[in-house]
Amino acid sequence: MNKLILILALGFSPLATAGTTITGGVFDFKTRAPIVGATIRMNGPRGSSPSNRRSFARATVMTDESGSFSYEYEGDGGYDGEMKVTAVHKGTHAPMTQTISVRAGGPQSIRLMFYLRAEQWMVVELGAAGPSPDRTEYLFRSISNSGLCLNPLRSQSNWDNADCNSNGMVVGRIKSLTTGRLVPLLWDGSRVVELPQLDGFVSGLGWAKAVNENGEVVGFGGMQIDGQNRTGPIRWVDGVPFKLPLPPGAVSGYANDINDQGDATGTISLGGKTRSVLWKADGSVVQLEGSYAATPGFRYAQAEVVNDSRTVAGTISMLPPGITLDGTAEEHVFVWTAAKGMTNVGTLPGHSYTKIFQMNGLGEIVGTSELADGTAAKELGTVSAILYSQKQFIDLNDLIDTDYPYILTEAHSINDKREMVGFGIKNTGTGLFGQGFYMKQICPGDVDGDGIVGGKDFLTLQRNMGTGSHVPGSGDLNGDNRIDSQDLAIYQANFGKKYGARCVVQWQQQQQQQQQQQQQLK
DSSP states (O other): OOOOOOBOOTTOOOEEETTEEEEEEEEETTTOOBOTTOEEEEEEEEBSSGGGTTOEEEEEEEOOTTSEEEEEEOOOTTBOEEEEEEEEOTTTBOOEEEEEEEESSSOOEEEEEEEEOBOEEEEEEOOOSSSSGGGSSEEEEEEETTEEEEOTTTTOTTEEEEEEOTTSOEEEEEEOTTTOOEEEEEEOSSSEEEOOOSTTOOOTBOEEEEEOTTOOEEEEEEEEETTEEEEEEEEEETTEEEEOOOOTTEEEEEEEEEOTTSOEEEEEEETTEEEEEEEOTTSOEEESOGGGGGSTTEEEEEEEEEOTTOOEEEEEEEOOTTOOOGGGOEEEEEEEETTTEEEEEEOSTTEEEEEEEEEOTTOOEEEEEEESSOOOTTOTTTEEEEEEETTEEEEGGGSSOTTOSSEEEEEEEEOTTOOEEEEEEEEOSSSEEEEEEEEEEEOTTOSSSSSBOSHHHHHHHHHHTTOOOOSTTSSOOSSSSOOSHHHHHHHHHHTTOBOOGGGOOOHHHHHHHHHHHHHHHO
């Protein structure tokens, strides 16, 4: 029988059938050298009946010494639709996902070629100051464009942080030890400020969710809506609360993020349904669902973040095709722009339950995602920290070395230099242990973070050779807390490389800010 060989191009989904042979190769994007030992993951397609609609067919194969792989998909009449095929080489290259379509029918052959871009990432544990990641020295829920933010109230067991800016301001909430209510709180760089609510009503759900570079804060707290005590969206300017306007008929609202232009985003309760909104800096309110609310299976959308380009992202709840029961709804990621409206961009292959936490100025989104097959939430290995970048979802665990002891489960924040913070867990043998993490892309050989491996980097290495310093910018290029011949070898192997702004980390600015914050905390 003749076999049809298809080379998968970007944006093209070839048709596969039961009895399909999937072959291909994995190569370095720049050198075209074969990548040996890469993992090829097959996720999908779904079952076709309500009882198995949450399930995905899954398989894994490895590339051989020539970078090639082969997989026989038998399938059956009940499994059709899309299959996501992902090539992963942990610790050295960014993963890549391609899509094929599976339908019942005769045998066919598909050939997929993956060209992976070389990327290296480092991940370190944030210093613990107590039994909980919320007590760490640095925040694991937020990172500013100047780098890590100090945790000003890490000794307070009732403190829940949410966001920070480059000026050392931190916002969140704290549980009152007397009333048990949750109170919105601001650390202004030197002192704690309890943020007031409105109309004489103190909601038990108050929370300062975000702060921009101008010190404007948004969140939610008590106010009167149509003469009733409710929880509504608030903007605080210099500590003074202002109501964010609600459309007629809305009975509550929650502001979740604010950009540097003063645009805020969040959700409202309108007509018994959750709806996403954008509060523009000019005072106007835009409801984001638009015509997407009429999409089959749509249930609701929760806007979480907005960047300076006025791009909004959040979680969208959808019923899978052919399913009408709310208990089987999935949560995907949506992106909204004024030009295109709301778009469902999906989730990590093989996953169905996603929550996002932050978006940077490049439009990259971080969050957490859970497997789709009904496994219990938060079981080790079923939940992954994710990055949405260049229209592709990436499991952050696929970017780091296989010997890292933690599974990264939640990515909470990403800045414009692609530095990330979040949360991971590991099995200690006696139970699961959680820890905050910091993660950044490595520019091998670039000591000072200027994007160029050159003479200045060598002088820093030479000056610090033999020391045990692990301070960023000191020359510890392999993260072993020593500056030695191994670091020099990394420098020599990459001498002359120009990485550009995508990898640059302004260490001096970050260190200066951290030193100032340390002084303020004393």
